[in-house]
Amino acid sequence: MVELKNGVVQLVKDLGAYEIRIADPSGFENAIPGCRPHDIWKHCNSVIVFGLFVGLDYYRSLQLERKTVGENRIMHIFRDWIQYKVAEFLQERRLNAVIPTGLFDQERLIHRLSLKLAAYEAGLGVYGRCGIIITPEYGPRVNLGVVLTNARLEPDQKLRKFNPCRNCQRCVNSCPPGAISEHRNPPTGYSRDRCVGFIQKLREELCNKQFLCGYCYNLCPIGKKWADKPAFQLSRYETLSDLPARERKHLIMRC
Numbered sequence: 001m002v003e004l005k006n007g008v009v010q011l012v013k014d015l016g017a018y019e020i021r022i023a024d025p026s027g028f029e030n031a032i033p034g035c036r037p038h039d040i041w042k043h044c045n046s047v048i049v050f051g052l053f054v055g056l057d058y059y060r061s062l063q064l065e066r067k068t069v070g071e072n073r074i075m076h077i078f079r080d081w082i083q084y085k086v087a088e089f090l091q092e093r094r095l096n097a098v099i100p101t102g103l104f105d106q107e108r109l110i111h112r113l114s115l116k117l118a119a120y121e122a123g124l125g126v127y128g129r130c131g132i133i134i135t136p137e138y139g140p141r142v143n144l145g146v147v148l149t150n151a152r153l154e155p156d157q158k159l160r161k162f163n164p165c166r167n168c169q170r171c172v173n174s175c176p177p178g179a180i181s182e183h184r185n186p187p188t189g190y191s192r193d194r195c196v197g198f199i200q201k202l203r204e205e206l207c208n209k210q211f212l213c214g215y216c217y218n219l220c221p222i223g224k225k226w227a228d229k230p231a232f233q234l235s236r237y238e239t240l241s242d243l244p245a246r247e248r249k250h251l252i253m254r255c
């Protein structure tokens with residue numbers, strides 16, 4: 001199975017992910033009952049988790065005008081495409097794969113499988129004070145993809161020595177509704193209800209011109225490599241036809 005794992009890792013990295021790791025599905029103790037990998041698919045033996053660097057523009061653009069939400073959506077389509085390529089790779093080797101999509105709780109917007117928890121279990125990152133996953137490479141500026149498989153792949157270790165929030169309170173001080181507490185260990189100091197309530201109010205009051213908040217995401221100082229790497233910056237252009245040829249080629253190469 002080492003060969004198979006190496007094959008999956010190579011495939012996902014070739015497709016544009018900067019990191020891929022494996023979680024053991026029998027972990028996930030902190031998942032809501034009904035939202036564990038074995039609740040979704042009882043034959044799951046490994047949880048494949050990968051990360052795509054999305055750049056600062058990902059959320060900063062969402063603060064400007066609603067049309068730039070398209071960038072967020074395109075990045076999700078790109079992520080979904082990689083997930084399906086992984087499933088196809090496994091099926092070609094007579095293995096099965098399930099992509100965990102959809103909501104477990106429609107009203108509270110709770111997903112069937114928490115991608116953040118999967119990333120934590122696989123050691124891709126740790127929870128930050130603001131409830132999102134912080135990675136050593138790019139801080140929170142990562143889009144996560146997950147594939148469940150019945151292949152038995154060697155699980156990776158959780159990150160034990162990475163503690164990005166120990167001497168930082170930047171998101172605590174910048175969160176408009178005070179949804180992040182400095183007095184509790186991450187992520188228990190994050191109030192999802194307060195954060196989501198604020199964003200909903202923002203959308204209503206600004207007639208959806210500002211669609212998300214994202215201060216915690218944009219201001220997090222973790223992640224040294226992001227400044228050197230060009231991110232996906234479609235929001236600079238009004239339409240796809242405005243894209244210069246070089247950018248278009250870059251987009252096609254990534255998608």
Ligand code: SF4
Nearest residue numbers: 128129165168171220
């Ligand atoms: S801004 Fe600071 S406290 Fe907040 S998640 Fe990032 S490292 Fe942690």
Ligand code: SF4
Nearest residue numbers: 175195213214215216
């Ligand atoms: S998205 Fe905004 S409201 Fe929610 S935790 Fe981050 S800074 Fe606070």
